[in-house]
Structures are given as structure tokens and as C-alpha cells.
Amino acid sequence: MADTIFGSGTGPWVCPNDRQLALRAKLQTGWSVHTFQTEKQRKMQALSPQELEVILEVIRKAEKLDVVEQQRIGRLVERLENMRKNAMGNGLSQCLLCSELLGLLGSTSVFCQDCKKKVCTKCGIETFGAQKRPLWLCKICSEQREVWKRSGAWFYKGLPKYITPLKSSSRAGEVPSQPWQSEAAVLEAGTALGTLDFSLLYDQENNALHCTINKAKGLKPMDHNGLADPYVKLHLLPGASKANKLRTKTLRNTLNPTWNETLTYYGITDEDMIRKTLRISVCDEDKFRHNEFIGETRIPLKKLKPNQTKNFSICLEKQLPVSGRASSPRLGAFPPQIDKTEDKSLEERGRILISLKYSSQKQGLLVGIIRCAHLAAMDANGYSDPYVKTYLKPDEDKKSKHKTAVKKKTLNPEFNEEFCYEIKHGDLAKKTLEVTVWDYDIGKSNDFIGGVVLGINAKGERLKHWFDCLKNKDKKIERWHTLTNELPGAVLSD
Structure with a gap:
């Protein structure tokens, strides 16, 4: 007689055959091995604390890995949402992302295959479809495709559970009951950067x-x-x-x-x-x-x-x-x-580093234009194309003008150029040195950035620099000077 299995999958029990039942009756052990167990047998089946700790540790590690994965997906989602929030255009006459004007008077537009909005070519990405045909996507839709690919949403037919940075709530609006989820959010706000x-x-x-x-x-x-x-x-x-x-x-x-x-x-x-x-x-x-x-x-x-x-x-x-x-x-x-x-x-126009030296050998004043720093931006691109002009006045013959080379697209130019004015040392006290900085433009007048005047009529550091030069022959003296936005008299752009 074959054994018969009864019960559910969680607690199956076996009905023994007649021979087994007869033997169990003689031994008085009951008819089922699952229902008659001594207290000692039940205690022997209990897990030890060490075994329980190992099992709990495995569970905790699995939960932490789930949290890390949810946070990774949350960062992808947050990045996508930020891109959507920063979209400034209407997607029709303007670029959806940067709001640049499109059409005949504006930039070239492309049509996003997913959202059906217009964007400029800078905010669009050219890719290929399933049939290897070229198509355009806006950066938002391209990012959305990337999120679906990297989060596994394409497999689950929807975004899996995620945790956004600095938030402990998930996509489904559930408040996590585990304390380590809020700790992870705190970690994200601190050393995680x-x-x-x-x-x-x-x-x-x-x-x-x-x-x-x-x-x-x-x-x-x-x-x-x-x-x-x-x-x-x-x-x-x-x-x-x-x-x-x-x-x-x-x-x-x-x-x-x-x-x-x-x-x-x-x-x-x-x-x-x-x-x-x-x-x-x-x-x-x-x-x-x-x-x-x-x-x-x-x-x-x-x-x-x-x-x-x-x-x-x-x-x-x-x-x-x-x-x-x-x-x-x-x-x-x-x-x-x-x-x-x-x-x-x-209001600051910038600063200029000037060196002065009276050379006994050359019988003249050596003016060094070393560099400028923090110049005011004069061009639409946020930069300038600066150069420096120097005059030693009064200049009756108008031969004292010197000019440096033009440095393109910079607000911190380095010139390292030196000009020599042949003049007797005793005449320097009657002279004034005008130094002006200009922005070079093509097709229109050059823009004045700032200037500085050194001489006996100057004040503060400008006067001290000039006086130290007169007092110390054959010694180069370098000083920084702040440019002012006042154009020195009779100085015009060329």
C-alpha cells in the first residue's frame, strides 16, 4: 500500500501504510512523524543566535542594496525633472529648452520625434530609429529614454520604486518605515558630495x-x-x-x-x-x-x-x-x-601693473606695461580685446604715444612690453604719464576701459610711485594701480 500525501504545500504530512502503523502502535510513538515530537526534538530544530544573526545580516545587506539602487534611479529622475523645470521656451516659435527664437529671423529648428516640440540644433540630439532612419530628439526626451533604459523601466513597463535625493518618500508616495532610509538621505546631503x-x-x-x-x-x-x-x-x-x-x-x-x-x-x-x-x-x-x-x-x-x-x-x-x-x-x-x-x-574697471625706471645709460624713462587684471568686459561675449596706450605729457609734438599689442578675448591680459621716453631726469618732475586701457573693435570706435595718471599732481599710490622713480635712478619699481573710468583729457581712441 503506497503512502498517501495530504495537506497543503506549507505543511505536508504522509499517511503511512498498514505495516508502519502496526509498528508505531507497538512502540507507542503515534501514527505520524510530523505530529508526535518530544520537547527535546522541538528544541533541537530551533536556530542558534549566530545563525539568526547571519540570516538577518543577509537580509539587511539585500535591503541596503535595494536602497542604493532606488537612490541611483532617484538621481536619474531628479536630473530629468530639473531639465523639465528649466525649459524656458514654448516649443513653437521658440526653442523648448533655451527659448531662442526660431524661424527665418532666428536659429534653425528641428522637430522632436517624441514630444513633437521644436528645438534649436544646439538643444537637439540627432540619433537613429529602429529602422536606422535618422531622427531628432530634444535633450529632455533623450534624457527620458536614457532614464527608462538605465532604470529598467522598459522591462517593468514603468519606473520602479525610487528615492529622490534629500527625500525619503518613494514614487508611490509611501513613507519608508526603515530608519536607514532617512539616514541615507542625510548622507546624500552631506559627505556624499x-x-x-x-x-x-x-x-x-x-x-x-x-x-x-x-x-x-x-x-x-x-x-x-x-x-x-x-x-x-x-x-x-x-x-x-x-x-x-x-x-x-x-x-x-x-x-x-x-x-x-x-x-x-x-x-x-x-x-x-x-x-x-x-x-x-x-x-x-x-x-x-x-x-x-x-x-x-x-x-x-x-x-x-x-x-x-x-x-x-x-x-x-x-x-x-x-x-x-x-x-x-x-x-x-x-x-x-x-x-x-x-x-x-x-563699477570697478580693473587694475594694471606698471613698472617705472629712469635709465642713466639710455637717458630716458622706461615704462613697462606688465599685465592687467579684472578688466571690465566690453564685448557681448563677456570679454574684451584689450591693449594699452601711454602718453608722456605735455607732448607738444604728439610723438610720445606708445601702444601695446592687442590681446584677444581676455580680461586678464599679460603684455610684458616696455617703452622708452628719451628725457632728462630733471625734466621728469614737469611731466605726467597717462596710461589708458582700450578694447579693440573692428569697424567702430574702440571702447575706453579705464585709465590712470602718474605724476606730481597725482595722489596716493600714483604719486608715491612717480616720486620713488624720480628718487631712485636705475631701479625698476613695480606697482599695481586701479583703473578709473574717467577718460584723461585729450586722449581719444584710435
Whole structure:
């Protein structure tokens, strides 16, 4: 007689045959091995605490892996949502993304295959369809396809569960009950952005601020491959000019970049060290989209001591919230105390480093135009094409004009040119040196950027520089001077 199996899959039991039943009756052990067990047998089947801990550890690891995956998908979704929020056009007469005018009087437009909106060629991506036919997608739809591919949504026919950065709620609106989900969100807001190692040195004698960017660690992944293309950007605050911005080279496909690169601000005064702040931003370079912000830190320059290198290792912070749209995308991100002085910085025309030396051998005044710093931008591209002119006045014969070469598209030009004015040392006290900086334009008048006048009628550092030159023959004396927006008399653009 064959055994018969009864019960569900969770608790099956076997009905023994007659021979087994007879034997069990004699032994008085019951008719089923599953229903009659001694207390000792039941205790022997219980798991030990070590075994339970191993099982719980496996479960915890699996849950943490799920959270990491949900956070990865959440970052993809957040990036896509940010692109949608930043879309500025109507997709008809304007580019959907950048709002650039389209049509005969504007840029060339292309038609997005997915959203059926118009974009300019800069905001569109050309790809191929299923039948290898070329088609255009806007960057938003291209990003949406990428999200579906990398999140597995194409397989699940919808986005799987995800956790957006700084939020513990999931796509379905559920509040996670696990405490480690909120801890992960806190981690995302802090050290998950990475750390930056750098050093600062204020060279008081040469009026230079040297910023050495060493390396970064554990940067936030920004690209689809889980890596980033980071670079570091420096910005002196307050100041809205591109002349205040410096940047390192870009390192590809890394979250732990090592730059070992020194960036230098020239023409920095003691006053700047008291009132200015250095903003250091780490960004991800994107060839096809706008560069993305990773994290930043800000160092008040008054913390530095002259001629002493100070090393920093700082956790990057999130960008301060931007209030409203401004002409500059970062204008609203500055603290209130910086905004109050912004107007004063916008009036600055820049600075120039001039050397003076009376040469006994050449019987003349040697005027060196070394470099300029933080010049005002005069062109539409945010830069200038600067050059410098010098006059030694009074100049009855109008032969004292000298001019440097033009430096293209820069606000921090380096000239290193020297001019000689043949003049007796005793006559210098009656002369005035006019130095003007201009922006070179083709087809129209050159724009005046700023100027400075050195002579016995000058004041402050300008007078001191001229007096030191007269007093110290055959000694080169270099000084930085602030350019003013007042055009010296009788100086015209050429």
C-alpha cells in the first residue's frame, strides 16, 4: 500500500501504510512523524543566535542594496525633472529648452520625434530609429529614454520604486518605515558630495593670491556611467565679471580627481583680502548639455595671513538656493552681505601693473606695461580685446604715444612690453604719464576701459610711485594701480 500525501504545500504530512502503523502502535510513538515530537526534538530544530544573526545580516545587506539602487534611479529622475523645470521656451516659435527664437529671423529648428516640440540644433540630439532612419530628439526626451533604459523601466513597463535625493518618500508616495532610509538621505546631503583638498597663499609683495587645487575625493556621480568629468571653478565675491573667474582643466571619468594645479589672481590688495570671499565650485563638464554643479565651499580671504600658505580639506556643500530668475544664474545664490556690495564691484574697471625706471645709460624713462587684471568686459561675449596706450605729457609734438599689442578675448591680459621716453631726469618732475586701457573693435570706435595718471599732481599710490622713480635712478619699481573710468583729457581712441 503506497503512502498517501495530504495537506497543503506549507505543511505536508504522509499517511503511512498498514505495516508502519502496526509498528508505531507497538512502540507507542503515534501514527505520524510530523505530529508526535518530544520537547527535546522541538528544541533541537530551533536556530542558534549566530545563525539568526547571519540570516538577518543577509537580509539587511539585500535591503541596503535595494536602497542604493532606488537612490541611483532617484538621481536619474531628479536630473530629468530639473531639465523639465528649466525649459524656458514654448516649443513653437521658440526653442523648448533655451527659448531662442526660431524661424527665418532666428536659429534653425528641428522637430522632436517624441514630444513633437521644436528645438534649436544646439538643444537637439540627432540619433537613429529602429529602422536606422535618422531622427531628432530634444535633450529632455533623450534624457527620458536614457532614464527608462538605465532604470529598467522598459522591462517593468514603468519606473520602479525610487528615492529622490534629500527625500525619503518613494514614487508611490509611501513613507519608508526603515530608519536607514532617512539616514541615507542625510548622507546624500552631506559627505556624499565629496571633499576637496586645496591651499591658499597671499603673496603680499606681488599682490597675488595663489590657489592650488590638489585633489577631490568621493565626488557625487553625475554621468550615466556612475562617474563624472570634474573641474574646479574659482570666483572672487563680490564680483560679477568673468575676470574674477578662473578654472582648472577637466579630468575625465573619475570621482577622485587629482589636479595639482595652481590658479593665480593678480592685482589683489590688502583691502581685497579684508572684504572679498573666494568661492570654490566643483562642476561636471558635459559636452552635450549645460555643465552641472556638484558642490562648493567659500573661504573669506580675511582668514589668510600674508605670505603664509594655508591648507584646507573641506566637505563640499550644496549650492545656496536661487531666488527667482536673474540675468546671472548665480546672482541670487550670494548671501545678503555679498549682494549689498555687488554694485560697488560692478563699477570697478580693473587694475594694471606698471613698472617705472629712469635709465642713466639710455637717458630716458622706461615704462613697462606688465599685465592687467579684472578688466571690465566690453564685448557681448563677456570679454574684451584689450591693449594699452601711454602718453608722456605735455607732448607738444604728439610723438610720445606708445601702444601695446592687442590681446584677444581676455580680461586678464599679460603684455610684458616696455617703452622708452628719451628725457632728462630733471625734466621728469614737469611731466605726467597717462596710461589708458582700450578694447579693440573692428569697424567702430574702440571702447575706453579705464585709465590712470602718474605724476606730481597725482595722489596716493600714483604719486608715491612717480616720486620713488624720480628718487631712485636705475631701479625698476613695480606697482599695481586701479583703473578709473574717467577718460584723461585729450586722449581719444584710435
